[in-house]
Each structure stands twice: as structure tokens, then as C-alpha cells.
Amino acid sequence: MTQRFSGTQNYVATEDLTLAVNAALTLGRPLLIKGEPGTGKTQLAEEVAASLGAPLHRWHVKSTTKAQQGLYEYDAVSRLRDSQLGEDRVQDIANYIIKGTLWEAFDSEDLSVVLIDEIDKADIEFPNDLLLELDRMEFHVYETRQTVVARKRPLVIITSNNEKELPDAFLRRCFFHYIRFPDHETMQKIVNVHYPDLKKSLLDSALKVFFEMREVPGLKKKPSTSELLDWIKLLLAEDIPPEALQAEDKNSLIPKLHGALLKNEQDVHLFERLVFLNRRNS
Amino acid sequence: MLIDLLYKLRRAQVPVSITEYLAMLDGLGAGIGGYSVDDFYHFARLSLVKDERHYDRFDQVFADYVNGIQSLFEDIIGEIPEEWLRAEAERLFSEEEKAKIEALGGWEEIMETLQKRLEEQQKRHQGGNKWIGTGGTSPFGAYGFNPAGVRIGQKSGRQGRAVKVWDRREYKNLDDQRELGTRNFKMALRKLRRFAREGAQDQLDLDGTINSTAKNAGLLDIKMVAERRNAVKVLLLFDVGGSMDYHVQNSEALFSAARGEFKHLEYYYFHNFVYEKLWKDNRRRHDETLSTIEFLRTYGPDYRVIFIGDATMSPFEITTAGGSVEHWNEESGVAWISRVLEKFPHAVWLNPEPQAYWQRVPSIKLTYQLMAERMFPLTVEGIGNAITALQKKH
Numbered sequence: 001m002t003q004r005f006s007g008t009q010n011y012v013a014t015e016d017l018t019l020a021v022n023a024a025l026t027l028g029r030p031l032l033i034k035g036e037p038g039t040g041k042t043q044l045a046e047e048v049a050a051s052l053g054a055p056l057h058r059w060h061v062k063s064t065t066k067a068q069q070g071l072y073e074y075d076a077v078s079r080l081r082d083s084q085l086g087e088d089r090v091q092d093i094a095n096y097i098i099k100g101t102l103w104e105a106f107d108s109e110d111l112s113v114v115l116i117d118e119i120d121k122a123d124i125e126f127p128n129d130l131l132l133e134l135d136r137m138e139f140h141v142y143e144t145r146q147t148v149v150a151r152k153r154p155l156v157i158i159t160s161n162n163e164k165e166l167p168d169a170f171l172r173r174c175f176f177h178y179i180r181f182p183d184h185e186t187m188q189k190i191v192n193v194h195y196p197d198l199k200k201s202l203l204d205s206a207l208k209v210f211f212e213m214r215e216v217p218g219l220k221k222k223p224s225t226s227e228l229l230d231w232i233k234l235l236l237a238e239d240i241p242p243e244a245l246q247a248e249d250k251n252s253l254i255p256k257l258h259g260a261l262l263k264n265e266q267d268v269h270l271f272e273r274l275v276f277l278n279r280r281n282s
Numbered sequence: 283m284l285i286d287l288l289y290k291l292r293r294a295q296v297p298v299s300i301t302e303y304l305a306m307l308d309g310l311g312a313g314i315g316g317y318s319v320d321d322f323y324h325f326a327r328l329s330l331v332k333d334e335r336h337y338d339r340f341d342q343v344f345a346d347y348v349n350g351i352q353s354l355f356e357d358i359i360g361e362i363p364e365e366w367l368r369a370e371a372e373r374l375f376s377e378e379e380k381a382k383i384e385a386l387g388g389w390e391e392i393m394e395t396l397q398k399r400l401e402e403q404q405k406r407h408q409g410g411n412k413w414i415g416t417g418g419t420s421p422f423g424a425y426g427f428n429p430a431g432v433r434i435g436q437k438s439g440r441q442g443r444a445v446k447v448w449d450r451r452e453y454k455n456l457d458d459q460r461e462l463g464t465r466n467f468k469m470a471l472r473k474l475r476r477f478a479r480e481g482a483q484d485q486l487d488l489d490g491t492i493n494s495t496a497k498n499a500g501l502l503d504i505k506m507v508a509e510r511r512n513a514v515k516v517l518l519l520f521d522v523g524g525s526m527d528y529h530v531q532n533s534e535a536l537f538s539a540a541r542g543e544f545k546h547l548e549y550y551y552f553h554n555f556v557y558e559k560l561w562k563d564n565r566r567r568h569d570e571t572l573s574t575i576e577f578l579r580t581y582g583p584d585y586r587v588i589f590i591g592d593a594t595m596s597p598f599e600i601t602t603a604g605g606s607v608e609h610w611n612e613e614s615g616v617a618w619i620s621r622v623l624e625k626f627p628h629a630v631w632l633n634p635e636p637q638a639y640w641q642r643v644p645s646i647k648l649t650y651q652l653m654a655e656r657m658f659p660l661t662v663e664g665i666g667n668a669i670t671a672l673q674k675k676h
Contacts, residue, residue: 015320019314023309023314023325084501172332178337
């Protein structure tokens with residue numbers, strides 16, 4: 001094993017996550033990543049690619065994405081049009097084969113990283129259609145009768161938000177890792193990585209507010225890491241002193257710039273009500 | 283030895299197959315996760331478990347498994363001479379790092395400091411809020427001195443952990459066999475979404491293409507249309523009163539949260555069992571009722587019917603005319619439910635009672651048979667299975 005991943009300057013990888021990436025790298029198996037939204041699933045692929053110095057091929061999956069599109073597409077419509085216009089390039093079918101993300105990755109001489117983002121958004125058959133391709137890292141182009149084989153097995157990172165169940169046959173071929181929501185300490189490190197010269201007191205009070213907010217029962221969308229980072233960015237931009245975040249501040253009921261943390265007006269109302277009740281009781 | 287783990291997991295209903303087991307052996311052969319119990323735990327979980335819902339079960343099985351072999355493990359570790367460890371570590375350190383070690387007072391000093399660190403850390407560990415290895419204060423690879431991940435001072439390392447990762451059972455809430463509550467609500471909601479969204483999108487509009495190509499003087503003009511979405515219509519029938527109230531509230535909230543995903547979603551209530559009347563507003567149940575006959579006439583057979591009830595009552599309430607505890611019913615519950623099931627071939631029963639009791643309570647057993655075994659527990663997993671059953675063609 002020549003290349004290993006061990007977190008980067010911009011990304012705090014926990015020990016089990018590092019192990020997961022390295023295992024996938026060593027054994028050449030796809031790595032399926034799940035976790036709460038905003039815990040850095042997509043970010044992971046970017047950071048792995050950066051730390052390995054490998055190119056990253058992104059494939060963002062939508063509800064309309066077909067597995068075939070990741071391999072190649074045969075643009076029959078433009079060939080038909082061209083044939084009506086009598087163009088010469090019509091003779092060679094290869095002119096109308098458009099390479100997909102996986103083909104590009106397979107073509108790469110060196111190690112490359114493929115990100116299949118939000119695989120659960122696609123049709124239920126999507127993962128099944130990629131079984132062989134991800135297992136053997138090869139596929140057949142029917143139109144040109146050629147077989148594309150990966151020169152070097154790419155590291156495939158797949159993210160899922162759990163909207164659909166993935167088929168068992170697909171899961172069996174993957175390694176699976178669930179990114180836990182970071183604890184207080186890890187969160188501190190994450191924030192430090194992003195905002196190295198943040199005042200410690202501000203960070204402490206911000207984190208306190210943040211974790212308390214996550215504990216509020218009934219929130220529709222709990223704030224996640226990426227929202228915390230945005231919020232801190234705003235706090236810094238506005239130059240808000242740490243004291244303003246403390247609960248003693250009677251002027252504002254809820255933390256400043258909460259819009260970055262709570263993304264839903266019902267949540268904001270709920271939170272305001274709870275804070276109000278709390279004040280009255282204390 | 284390892285094969286025990288496989289069988290234990292399978293017994294605990296973690297779906298592990300030979301493929302995954304072989305993948306794990308493959309990885310161990312390649313030297314991943316073979317050097318400490320923690321690494322092994324992470325690697326085993328990575329390769330064997332494919333769903334966070336099974337993490338908790340895996341943790342329990344792993345704890346059981348490890349306790350069984352820990353003694354053996356300790357014996358082996360104890361036999362590794364300190365000298366060898368030290369030599370190995372020194373071999374792996376670069377000159378620069380060795381110089382640093384010297385600067386810090388040499389090897390002995392480092393080991394001592396490390397020991398202290400570990401003791402300090404033990405205190406914090408017992409605080410119980412720390413995930414192993416996240417702080418970079420893991421006993422292994424301490425000080426950031428050993429890039430290759432060699433463990434320094436095995437014994438103290440292992441004593442340094444008060445609670446094992448798997449003993450903490452942090453994934454308990456993700457297990458899908460727990461009863462439906464606010465925590466796993468979201469998961470259940472996702473299951474329902476899967477029900478509502480189906481089918482791919484783009485389709486060639488053949489008629490449109492021919493039409494516009496003809497208009498285009500024979501020059502091809504392709505027209506595409508979006509495939510029609512599967513519009514799922516759902517009727518919910520809740521058993522209200524007594525023990526069911528808590529569950530009704532919960533499942534009502536669940537289904538209304540998913541409301542946007544269905545084309546139609548209607549609620550009706552019944553008490554204990556379906557008879558000739560249903561009602562929409564439980565407070566005015568005696569004034570505003572809908573006769574079940576009309577209910578059957580109103581909705582087409584393409585509706586999916588979901589009963590939610592504990593089906594716990596006297597069997598006579600189901601089997602005999604006049605058996606209802608509330609009123610005199612001319613016809614038995616069996617007759618009524620058969621009519622409903624005949625009209626709506628896609629129907630399931632969700633039961634909040636633990637599945638283990640079903641065969642022991644006569645009325646549940648009876649309902650189970652009447653529903654042609656389409657009764658599922660009111661858990662995330664149960665809802666998932668119920669939806670699969672509803673999607674099947676009859």
C-alpha cells in the first residue's frame with residue numbers, strides 16, 4: 001500500500017473514518033458513506049482526493065440519473081440529425097459516444113477518486129445497474145464493441161441520505177460507514193480548522209449555543225456542522241463579542257444571526273417560545 | 283474463531299453474508315484493522331454491517347464476542363516483549379523524530395510522560411462523552427510521534443479505556459426494531475416516501491414526435507414527456523380509544539408529515555374493529571358517522587388501506603353479530619372486514635403490540651388470519667415491510 005489518507009488541513013477525520021477510507025483504498029472496494037446532512041459526506045471525497053493528490057471525478061445523482069450515464073451515452077439523436085444533413089462524421093459511431101464519469105475515471109493512469117453523490121436520489125434500479133461495473137471496474141460498450149477496463153481501480157466514494165433503501169447485492173460489494181454527529185471536542189477541532197484565529201471564548205459560547213440548540217426537542221431540522229460553520233462565519237463578519245451569545249443577554253431572546261442555524265420558520269417560532277418559557281421559569 | 287462472530291451476528295439478525303465475511307478476511311490479510319481491538323472493531327463494522335440500523339445490534343454482538351476472547355487476547359499481548367516493541371518503534375521512526383525523542387529526554391522519559399497522559403485521559407474518558415480517537419488523544423499514536431500507527435506501551439493503552447466503544451451503544455436510536463417514537467420518526471417517514479415516489483421520468487412521446495416530424499417536413503423533431511408519477515392514494519383507518527391513543531397520535535403525525543407525498547390521504551376512525559360505521563372526527567363520533575357501505579362506494583379499489591390498531595379485544599367482538607362492546611352490530615366484524623378487503627386488495631394492518639404476543643392473543647391471531655397475514659408491527663421496519671406488501675400486485 002503506497003497511499004494512505006489521514007485527514008487534511010481542512011478536514012478533521014475521525015479514526016474510524018480514516019480506517020474506512022484506507023480499507024476501501026487497500027482493497028479497492030467502493031465506500032458507502034451515510035450520515036446526517038451537513039456532516040461532510042461530500043466534502044470527504046474532495047478531501048481524500050486532495051490528500052492523495054488524485055483527480056476527483058464527481059457524479060452528482062439526481063432523480064432522473066440513469067446508471068448508463070455514468071458509463072457512456074450514445075447520442076443517437078444527433079447522429080440521426082447529422083445523417084439527415086449528410087455529415088461525414090456519421091460514419092463512425094464512436095463520434096457519438098460520450099464518455100461518462102466512470103469511464104473518465106477508468107481511463108486515468110494513476111489513482112483517481114470517484115464521487116457518486118446522493119445515490120439514493122436516483123431510481124431504485126440505479127445501484128443494481130452498477131453492480132458489475134463497480135465490482136470488476138469494467139464495462140462493455142455495446143455500440144463500438146469495446147470493453148473498457150480500469151487501468152487502476154479508482155477509489156469510489158458513494159454518499160447516501162437514506163431516502164431509499166439500497167439493494168442488498170449492492171451493499172454487499174461496498175464498505176459501509178456511518179458518519180456520527182461530532183461530539184463537542186471534535187467539533188471544536190473542526191471549527192479550529194476552518195477559523196484558526198477565532199477567539200476561544202467566542203468559540204466556546206458559540207458551541208454551547210449550538211449544542212443546546214441541537215438538544216431542543218421537536219426541531220424539524222437540527223443544525224449541523226455546515227450550518228455551525230456558516231453561523232460562525234457570520235458572527236465573525238459582524239464582529240459579535242462572545243458576551244452577546246450568553247444567556248444573560250436580556251435584549252435578544254434568541255441568539256444573534258440564528259437564521260444561519262435554523263432553516264425553518266416553525267423551528268424559529270418553536271425555539272423562541274422555548275427560550276421565552278425558560279426565561280420566565282428562571 | 284472469527285467464524286463465531288459471523289454466526290453470532292446472523293443469529294442477532296444482522297444480515298451478513300459470506301461475501302462480507304470474505305471481504306473482512308481479505309482486509310485482515312492486507313493488514314487493515316488487525317493491530318488493536320478498536321481497529322478490528324471499526325474494520326469489522328465497516329465490512330460486515332451495511333446499515334446504521336444494525337450498528338447497535340453489531341455493538342452488542344461484538345461485546346459478547348470480544349468478552350469471550352479477550353482473555354486469550356491478553357495472553358498473547360502479554361507475551362510480546364517490551365524490547366521488541368521498542369525496537370520496532372525505533373525502526374519506524376525517522377531520524378528527525380528520533381532526534382525529537384532525544385530532545386524530550388529520551389525514550390524512558392517519553393514513556394513516562396505518555397503513561398501520565400494516559401492516566402489523565404482515563405479520567406476524561408470516564409466522563410462518558412468522548413468518542414474514541416476523535417480528539418486525536420487516542421492512546422495509540424499518542425503525541426503524534428508515530429505516523430505508522432505503532433502502539434506504544436500496549437498495557438497502559440488498554441487500561442486507558444474505561445468504556446469500550448461498542449459498550450456505549452451509541453447507535454441504539456438507529457435500530458429499526460424499536461417502537462415508533464419521535465426519534466426514529468424520520469426514518470419511518472422516509473419509508474413512506476419510498477412508497478409515494480416511484481418510476482423513472484423521461485419517455486419518448488411517440489405520437490408527439492411523429493406529429494412534429496411530419497410538420498417539420500420530415501426532419502426529425504424528437505418530443506419527450508415526463509413519465510406520469512405514481513400517484514398513491516391512501517386510506518388510514520385508526521382504532522381509537524384506550525390503549526391506542528398514544529399510538530394513534532404518533533401515527534397520525536407520521537402520516538400527515540408524509541401527506542404531501544400522496545395524492546390522496548384520508549383518515550377514518552373505528553373502535554376496536556370495523557363495523558357498519560366509521561367516523562372522521564372522534565369528538566363527534568356519535569353524531570357524524572359515515573356508513574361503511576358508503577365508504578366502500580366512495581373510494582376506488584386503487585386506494586391502499588392501512589389499518590392501525592392493536593386488535594386486542596374479545597374474539598367475540600370479531601366473530602359474532604352483536605359482539606361489539608359499544609353498540610348492537612347486525613353483522614359480525616368478520617363480515618365487515620371481508621367486505622373492506624374485497625374492495626381494497628391492497629391493505630395492511632399495522633399493530634403497535636409487540637409481535638411476540640400476536641400468536642398468543644386470540645383476537646390478534648384471528649385478525650392476522652383475516653388480513654391474510656398482512657399484519658406488521660408499528661416499527662420503522664414494520665412500516666417498511668407493510669409498504670412492500672402494499673406495492674405487490676394481487
